[in-house]
Amino acid sequence: MLVAALGYFVDLFDLVLFSIVRIPSLKALGITDPEQLTLVGKRLLDIQLIGMLLGGIAFGMLGDRLGRIKVLFGSILLYSVANILNAFVTDVWQYEVLRFVAGFGLAGELGAGITLVAELLPTSKRGIGTTIVAAVGLSGAVVAGMVGTYIEWKWCYLVGGIMGLALLGLRVGVVESGLFRSTESQNVSRGNPLQLLWPPRRFVRFAAVVLSAMPIWFVGGVMFIFGPEIGKAMGIAEPIMPAKVIFWAYVGVVVGDVSSGAISQWLKSRTRTILLFLAFLAASIALFFAIAPQSDRAFYWMMCLVGASTGYWAVFVTTASEQFGTNLRATAATSAPNFVRAMAVPITSIWLAMKPGMGVVQATLTLGICCVAVGIVAALALDETFHRDLDYLER
Secondary structure: OHHHHHHHHHHHHHHHHHHHHHHHHHHHOOOOOHHHHHHHHHHHHHHHHHHHHHHHHHHHHHHHHOOHHHHHHHHHHHHHHHHHHHOOOOOHHHHHHHHHHHHHHHHHHHHHHHHHHHHHOOHHHHHHHHHHHHHHHHHHHHHHHHHHHHOOHHHHHHHHHHHHHHHHHHHOOOOOOHHHHHHHOOOOOOOOHHHHOOOHHHHHHHHHHHHHHHHHHHHHHHHHOOHHHHHHHOOOOOOOOHHHHHHHHHHHHHHHHHHHHHHHHHHOOHHHHHHHHHHHHHHHHHHHHHHHHHOHHHHHHHHHHHHHHOOOHHHHHHHHHHOOOHHHHHHHHHHHHHHHHHOHHHHHHHHHHHHHHHOHHHHHHHHHHHHHHHHHHHHHOOOOOOOOOOOOOOO
16 A cells, blocks of 8 residues: 555656646747747647556556556556656657656556555455555645745656656565456456446446546646636736645645545445535635635635545545456556546647637636536446445456
8 A cells, every 4th residue: 555655646746747847848948938838738738648548548458467566567667767858858849759658657557556455455444545545646746846846847857757766666575466366367358448338337337437537637637737827817916836836736635635535434435425525626616716816825725725625536546446347447447547637638628719708717617617517417327336345347
């Protein structure tokens, strides 16, 4: 559990790093026009998220076919090397290639770690273990916000990559899941992503899992990343700093994740916890646009509140691992979070298309409420899995 948690810590550190260093790194590459900083930044983010989507499918298949441990090793090695190389880019096309490779590698960490922890712990402790992994991991984004405030962007990438390589040493000796071992001798299909699409009831189950968490990456893909643009549109006199947005937002996310894990254990329900946090998210988005324009300090505090309302990520990834049998669990648990992250690509595209006609503030508020509404409908379609025994197969 400790190794999975530290792996996710490095994963989140690297994942949000581009959001923090987007403006200084692009300016260093010669891009200074504000509109171009937004558009090129979005393109790089899209490329990273597409890499994560494809990596989630690939590493999920490998996790069910080769084992959870091998995926943990391979993913962290790939994204650590890619992030070190990010410090030496001299052109946007190099940045694009390396963000894709880093995203591809980042995709395997969370799903494999959560699957391993969920299968190794007893049913009653499963939610606690996955919450610890998520909370420790999400604090990596808080640390990234601190590092990005004081260290040049190139050194930020080097720090993230070196931490990942150092973590590889801790992985030696970690045991493989016994549930996975038991499937190796059975004549059953393992790690086939097409099984997520058929029969239709299984596809609906997977789609409901993904869409229930989609509002989290509306917040992460629009509000967190484009915080400076939103603050400017609100008329806040002081420039909004990306590193501070990430720091305060993920302080809230960590608090929310710990809270959601505790609430799900108390309610003995994953679905009711997700619905509770979606209602909290709708309220916090409305409060954000009512209070944040008052000052830069109010902006950061309200971003922290919005971050806390997205804290059901821990419960979501636990649910994703519980919804599917052992022979498909890593595929689902690894690909589902990355499908959610990839939803930021169409979401940010819709946001950019809405901006000219509605303005930044109204476009963000309208799109946010629509995303939350979709999330609530999807969460209502989820099966309750709190008491589910994970020793079963998908046929």
